[in-house]
Amino acid sequence: MKDWKELKPHKLNQFPAMQDWEFEELKKSVAKGFDKRMPIVVYIEDNGDKGIIDGANRHRACLESNIIPLIREFYGTYQEAMEFILKTNVRRNLSSGQKAAVVLDMDEVINELVEAASVRQGNRTDLDLGPQRGQGRTREFVAEIAGVGHNTVTEVMKIKKEDPELYEHVKQGTVSARAAYDRVREREIEADEKLSMQRRAKQLLKKAVAKALEDQKDELYQLALQTVEDTYSNGLSEIEFKLKITKI
Numbered sequence: 001m002k003d004w005k006e007l008k009p010h011k012l013n014q015f016p017a018m019q020d021w022e023f024e025e026l027k028k029s030v031a032k033g034f035d036k037r038m039p040i041v042v043y044i045e046d047n048g049d050k051g052i053i054d055g056a057n058r059h060r061a062c063l064e065s066n067i068i069p070l071i072r073e074f075y076g077t078y079q080e081a082m083e084f085i086l087k088t089n090v091r092r093n094l095s096s097g098q099k100a101a102v103v104l105d106m107d108e109v110i111n112e113l114v115e116a117a118s119v120r121q122g123n124r125t126d127l128d129l130g131p132q133r134g135q136g137r138t139r140e141f142v143a144e145i146a147g148v149g150h151n152t153v154t155e156v157m158k159i160k161k162e163d164p165e166l167y168e169h170v171k172q173g174t175v176s177a178r179a180a181y182d183r184v185r186e187r188e189i190e191a192d193e194k195l196s197m198q199r200r201a202k203q204l205l206k207k208a209v210a211k212a213l214e215d216q217k218d219e220l221y222q223l224a225l226q227t228v229e230d231t232y233s234n235g236l237s238e239i240e241f242k243l244k245i246t247k248i
Helices: 020-031 056-065 078-092 096-104 107-122 131-146 150-162 164-172 177-234 238-247
Strands: 040-044 050-054 071-074
Touching: 020 056, 040 056, 040 078, 050 056, 050 078, 078 096, 078 107, 078 131, 096 107, 096 131, 096 150, 096 164, 096 177, 107 131, 131 150, 150 164, 150 177, 164 177
Parallel strands: 040 071
Antiparallel strands: 040 050
């Protein structure tokens, strides 16, 4: 492939980048000679677009080491390309949470495939099915492609929605999906408890204000009553009485 230097990772290639030290080790290995048993795989789409779906790090190492790599072209559907990517990268020992995250980040393609599947099965889109049903379809599809359980996908989807930064740690493998999910749930519980306390405080405040107003009304009533009694006992004129009531 003449334009191999211009190649970029395909949008399906969502695997986390190598650590710096790992890449340096790879460069040293590539500098000794490119291993033809591990070619760089380029996905060629029907419209002619292409991108690396396996070997992006090796491609970069070849560029920096001025080594010409072996390129292998891959033709097929998006789903076939996704399955190839996941199967090929099993050697990276990714956790189930990482696999789910990698597939979820192929969201643009996932949405296309889920919608196409919905149309084939009943001539309906996910929008027709409603958000909950659409989410369920996506979860099932991701679980099938990533080869992980539905619960894992559900947890990772929630982590991605509630805490994108924590989600990146899951994808990188520095935090397990279970630990991240537990952290998100703890925050939700704390938030619910805080909201409950706020609601309780508002209720108490409303009662206190109502009681204070009631006490004030009673106090004003007693004052008015005393004024009336004073008026009769002191023989105040009608004008003096009105002035006194106005001051109250």
